[in-house]
Amino acid sequence: MKRLRAFGAFWYDFVVGDDWRVAVGVVVLLGLTALVADHSVPAWWLLPLGVTAILAGSLWRVVRLRR
């Protein structure tokens, strides 16, 4: 059980890393983009802007904690 937990923790850390909100944000953003693209609306701009916002949020949390 201990080894299984360590194995899971390793892969969580490997893929998700320090900030789980980034992973959740990416999944939500891709879902949102799929919805927009599905309605024949140009959606290419949504991902770069959304990813920038996710990165900004993650960095802001670190900066705020250090203040």
Place this chain on the structure above:
Amino acid sequence: MSAALVVLASFLASTVEMVEALTIVLAVGVTRGWRSALTGVGAALAVLAAVIVVLGPALTLIPIDALRVVVGALLLIFGLQWLRKAILRAAGLKAIHDEDAIYAEEVREAREAGPEERAGIDWYAFTVAFKGVLLEGLEVVFIVVTFGSAQHAVGAAALGAAVAVVAVAGVGVVIHAPLSRVPENTLKFAVGVMLTSFGTFWGGEGVGVHWPGNEAALPFVIAFFAVVAVAFVWAARRFGPTVVPVEAVAA
């Protein structure tokens, strides 16, 4: 164009990881003996090669759009991790990775560890070298397999990684010291930008986005994220907390 970018991204990412692995292998090799350390390296490389050989072709069997959604999401999450850390380091908000300090720490631990021989090899040297190469190499394998499968270019991605492995190992053999002069954070910054850009591009294609100019849009996506990342470094330095001297970390 994108095949060349795949080779470049794979080469840069592999260079960073191999520099880190080299520091560990050098420390145990110099301290505990080369035979056991190199046996550990060989075993780890065999495991990593097996993962590429099994996963690479298996992933190409998945429909390309579904694969690109998964690969895009994973690369985005992974790339944003790299980019976030590189930005924080460049802004002085996170400790810089210091290969000399890590080397000194690994040497100290290797000297303090007691002797343990199994199957005729020094078990400490074998396991430390094996784990070091395997863990650092897993990130390389992840990049090679995801890049390769999403772009049907496992060969190009593997070529970039192989060149980096040979180059870093070659330099390591010649100078016999950790490659502390390699600008690791600059490389990590570049890799973070590239992984994030490829993740955005492929993830977008997977969910039905039509990029203006198709593949020709990729360099513009890379340029966009490079500018964004540089701007975030500037903003973190300008508006972030007072920068304090950072210490080298051995992890």
